[in-house]
Amino acid sequence: MINTPQKERHTISIIVDNEAGVLARVIGLFAGRGYNIEHLTVAPVDSAGTESRITVVTVGTPKIIEQIKAQLDRLVPIHRVGDLTEEGPSVERELALVKVSGSNEQRLEALRVAEAFRAKRVDSTGTSFVFEVTGKTEKIKAFIHLMEELGLVEVVRTGVAALKRGKDAL
Amino acid sequence: MSSKAKSGAEIIIKSLEDLGVEVIFGYPGGAVLPIYDALHNHKKIKHILVRHEQAAVHAAEGYARSTGKPGVVLVTSGPGATNAVTGLADAMLDSIPVVCLTGQVPVQLIGSDAFQESDTVGITRHCTKHNYLVRSSDDVSAIIHEAFHVATTGRPGPVVVDIPKDVQILPSENQHKGPIKHRSYLPALKGDEEAIKKAVELLATAKKPIFYTGGGVINSGPKASKLLRKLAQLIGTPVTSTLMGLGAYPSTDPLFLGMLGMHGTYEANNAMHDCDVMVCIGARFDDRITGRIDAFSPKSKKIHIDIDRSSINKIIHVDVPVVGDVAHVLEVFLKFWKKGRHKLDGEALKSWWAEINLNRDRNCLDYAKKDDVIMPQYALERLQTLTKGKDVYYTTEVGQHQMWAAQFLQFEEPNRWMTSGGLGTMGYGFPAAMGVQMAHPKALVIDVAGEASIQMNIQELSTVMQHDLPVKIFILNNEYMGMVRQWQELNHEGRYSNSYTASLPDFVKLAESYGATGLKVEDPSDLDATIIEMIETPGPVLVDCRVEKLANCFPMIPSGAAHNEMILPDENETKKFEGGAALV
Incomplete structure (x- = not known):
């Protein structure tokens, strides 16, 4: 039997010139070569707004992960590519807004769960709440899962943002 | 408008002039009229009007x-x-430096589905190394300079600069001068010396070495070819080449085993399969080279020299990667080899060559000559013989004729063989020959074509007439899309679905209608005279060389087979293709 290599989840950070079309180049590369995107976040990160940081969470065999990084590195407007999963410990956070609308009983339970998850109530009406919850992807998923029983209406997630631990930059 | 300000179009032309551009291949239209206006009667830049x-x-x-x-x-x-x-x-797949300027609708109209609007930057993103949309005439000069920098450095490739019409008209004073210092694009040129040392040490242990060379040697420049020759001859290693690399090492040198891959030679492919140290120089383990991946050169340690990091370990795992330009890396390699006083095991090398020569004796390119019909291989052998020693450049279209040309023509120098390797574009050869002829006006430029491929850009006969480009087109006419028919014979039980071309034009009359010379040859005894007439007739000549209709191109690694499972011409009848339709 052929041993198929195990797939791994990697968080990749990319520093790019903040120019028109740069995001299309990055995600077009993933789509065109059949790579996975599980999470994607992007925003300018310097005060002048000339550089953006893209964080991609992807899944693939070690060989594919290497290819992804090498292919990204080829793109002209890309400054640096880092693999936070490979380059030692990192912190990862995600933010979600979760809207629920349920019976009185469900509302009470939702508030209790939110407190346990340290979720903030950012909107409340007579019939609904919007919670803001931050944390690792697993925590966000667990929170959403619990809310499904309590009148979940809709969810938005930012995707993963991540930085290397310690004093060094990418 | 201040006295120094020029229109965007004038700035564009001045930038091209500053970059040393002598010739542009193009076709006008509404969105590039200002550039064409600036080009009108230009003294330094010649424009070739294609069709x-x-x-x-x-x-x-x-x-x-x-x-x-x-x-x-x-x-x-x-x-x-x-x-x-x-x-x-x-150009993307074959790593060819091309800068393509495209007109665009005015900035204000972008996104409005204006007349002749297309999202050029979006469409070409995946088939260019990089592309630009210029939004101001202030930026156009710097962007054009950057486009040339990106196209020609690192692993070369095509770059598109999309220029809206208003940007061509509006004035600016910005004219870029000096080299480009890019903030994020910094391709590696020199290889890591530690890696090269490791490569030298690994090669020194080889008992069955082989150099597997590719288009990267040619792209690196003539110095790379010289260093390759020096190194191979110093060490005594066999050398094989991809389709794209032909000419980097002289075809007639005894160390050269011919092309490898699907239609490569028996000796080259078996040497690849049996070697113990493989040095891949400027090649990329394409599927037409490797055959079945899990059976590819199973016993060898592999060294890979490539300027593009993403080529390393993409398809085949290599033991010693060296990222850098071939010429730079080979120079250091040679220095380390000499400094370490390395020498291969002479006895081992001798028996390796004995093994290789045994395979050479199989004479894998042999074919049955016929008296009554021209065999395509014979036509190319005669073409080779009758052009030997001339200042000759060859281009090809895509298909059987291309593979036969690669097998039967000989290339002593780099840059003399132009073919569409990666994309396999029918219709490539004739226009490519025009470009070659533009660069080498006195040279003999021959497009080896098939009757199917040539019709994909036959309209360029008009271009070569207008611009006095004496390109020779040598059509191996078998009335079939030969390679399609061959695969249908081998993989689809001879069901020739849509591979026969009825209603072919009379190519002689077709050539004549453009004012070119048309020649036709059917009898093997007339072949030499026709080839000589083609060479000696001034101006563009098209030869309709009628060849055996059902000839197959061998040897061949069947799709999905290994290097040591080649089919030789004499085994064609007996060895059945297994597994039905081929995947790749």
């Missing part, structure tokens, strides 16, 4: 590959740009 934008890009590729300089294309927006896409994709 289809795809041909403009192939011509630029031919120009680039035969000179090492970037080819330049100018086309209009919308259909002008979309017609150029095939050429750009071709």
Whole structure:
């Protein structure tokens, strides 16, 4: 039997010139070569707004992960590519807004769960709440899962943002 | 407008002039009229008016590959740009430096589905190394300079600069001068010395070494070819080459085993399979080279020299990667080899060569000659013999004739062989030959073609007439899309679905209708005279060489087979293809 290599989840950070079309180049590369995107976040990160940081969470065999990084590195407007999963410990956070609308009983339970998850109530009406919850992807998923029983209406997630631990930059 | 300010179009032309551009291949249209106006009666830059934008890009590729300089294309927006896409994709896969300027609708109209608008930057993103949309005439000069920098450095490739019409008209004083210092694009040139040391040490242990060379040697420049020759001859290693690399090492040198891969030689493929140290120099383990991946050269340690990091371990795992330009890396390699006083095990090398020579004796390119019909292989052998010693450049279209040309023509120098390797673009050869002829006006430039491929850009007969480009087109006419028919014979039980071309034109009359010379030959005894007439007739000549209709191109690694499972011509009848339809 052929041993198929195990797939791994990697968080990749990319520093790019903040120019028109740069995001299309990055995600077009993933789509065109059949790579996975599980999470994607992007925003300018310097005060002048000339550089953006893209964080991609992807899944693939070690060989594919290497290819992804090498292919990204080829793109002209890309400054640096880092693999936070490979380059030692990192912190990862995600933010979600979760809207629920349920019976009185469900509302009470939702508030209790939110407190346990340290979720903030950012909107409340007579019939609904919007919670803001931050944390690792697993925590966000667990929170959403619990809310499904309590009148979940809709969810938005930012995707993963991540930085290397310690004093060094990418 | 201050006295120093010029229109965007004038700035564009001045930038091209400053970059040393001598020729542009293009086709005008509404969205590039200001640039064409600035080009009118230009003293330094010549414009070649093609008849289809795809041909403009192939011509630029031919120009680039035969000179090492970037080819330049100018086309209009919308259909002008979309017609150029095939050429750009071709240049992308074969790493050819091309800068393509496309017109675009005015900035204000972008996104409004204006007349002849297309999202050129979006469409060409995947088939260019990089592309730009210029939003101001203040930026246009710097962007053009950057485009040339990106196209020609690192692993070369096509770059598109999309220029809206208002940007061509509006004035600016910005004219870029000096080299480009890019903030994020910094390709590696020199290989890591530690890695090269490791490579030297690994090669020194080899008992069965082989050099597997590719287009990267040619792209690196003539110095790389010289160093390759020096190194191989110093060490005594066998050398094989990909389709793209032919000419980097002289075909007639005894160390050269011929091309490898699907239609490569028996000796080259078996040497690849049996070697113990493989040095891959500027090649990329393409599927037409490797055959079945899990059976590819199973016993060897592999060294891979490539300027593009993403080529390393993409398909085949290598033991010693060296990222850098071939010439730079080989120079250091040679230095370390000499300094370490390395020498291969002489006895081992001798028995390796004995093994290889045994395979050579199989004479894998042999074919049955016929008296009554011209065999395509014979036609190419005669073409080779009758052009030997001349200042000759060859281009090809795509298919059987291309593989036969690679097998039977000989290349002593780099940059003399232009073919569409990666994309396999039918219709490449003739326009590419125009570009070669532009760069080498006195040389003999021959497009080896098939009757199917040539019709994909036959309209360029008009271009070669207008611009006095004496290109010779040598059509091996078997009335079939030969390679399609061959695969149908081998993999689809001889069901020749749509591979026969009825209603072929009378190629002689067709050539004559453009004012070119048309020749036809059917009898093997007339072949030499026809080839000589083709060479000696001034101006463009088209030869309709009628060949055996059902000849197959062998040897062949069947799709999905290993290097040591080649089919030789004499085994064709007995060895059945298994597994039905081929995947790759």
